[in-house]
Amino acid sequence: xxxxxxxxxxxxxxxxxxxxxDAVKENGIHAEFEILMQGNRIISWLEESKAIPDxxxxxLNLPKxxxxxxxxxxxxxxxxxxxxxxxLTTSSQPEEKQYCLQHGAGQFITKPATTDGFASLVETISxxxxxxxxx
Numbered sequence: 567x568x569x570x571x572x573x574x575x576x577x578x579x580x581x582x583x584x585x586x587x588d589a590v591k592e593n594g595i596h597a598e599f600e601i602l603m604q605g606n607r608i609i610s611w612l613e614e615s616k617a618i619p620d621x622x623x624x625x626l627n628l629p630k631x632x633x634x635x636x637x638x639x640x641x642x643x644x645x646x647x648x649x650x651x652x653x654l655t656t657s658s659q660p661e662e663k664q665y666c667l668q669h670g671a672g673q674f675i676t677k678p679a680t681t682d683g684f685a686s687l688v689e690t691i692s693x694x695x696x697x698x699x700x701x
Contacts, residue, residue: 571597571695572617576624576636577654578603582677586623586654589684595692605631612643619649620695626655626662634665641670650694654687 573590577583583601590597600619602611605628622640626633633653640646650672655662663674672694678684 571595571621571692572600572619573597573691573695574600574602574611574619574622574624574649576602576605576608576622576628576633578625578628582625585684586687589681589688590691593685593688595688604629605633605636608636608639612639612645618645621691622646622649622651623654623691624651626653626657626666634669637666637669637671650697652691652694 575583575586577586587597587599600615600617602608608631624633624636624640628636633655637651637653640649640651647670651670652673652675653666653671654675654677656677657663658676666674673690675687675690678687
């Protein structure tokens with residue numbers, strides 16, 4: 567894929583950020599990342615950023631504002647309401663998954679623990695981003 571995928575990553579764990587960025591690179595995806603490490607940063611980002619990402623990848627357990635609220639802001643804002651959202655979290659609670667999918671997330675994935683799991687995750691991110699670009 568020659569075009570870059572623009573990814574807004576909302577994640578507070580630097581190790582998880584590094585793992586995802588490495589997995590994207592190792593799987594041959596050209597991506598530009600913008601990273602927010604606190605949930606409440608979404609509000610100012612929505613108002614100030616000129617960029618529209620191809621996909622938003624976000625955690626649920628974020629400092630300053632829970633991922634549920636972050637998702638709500640994303641899906642209510644004119645700039646990002648149509649951007650695909652992938653919730654990537656350690657939570658495997660069915661009620662969290664149900665909430666996120668009902669409120670606009672396109673995918674809810676428990677953070678992988680293996681290289682193969684990250685490769686599969688990267689493929690999902692790439693597919694969702696291509697859908698965004700095509701739409």
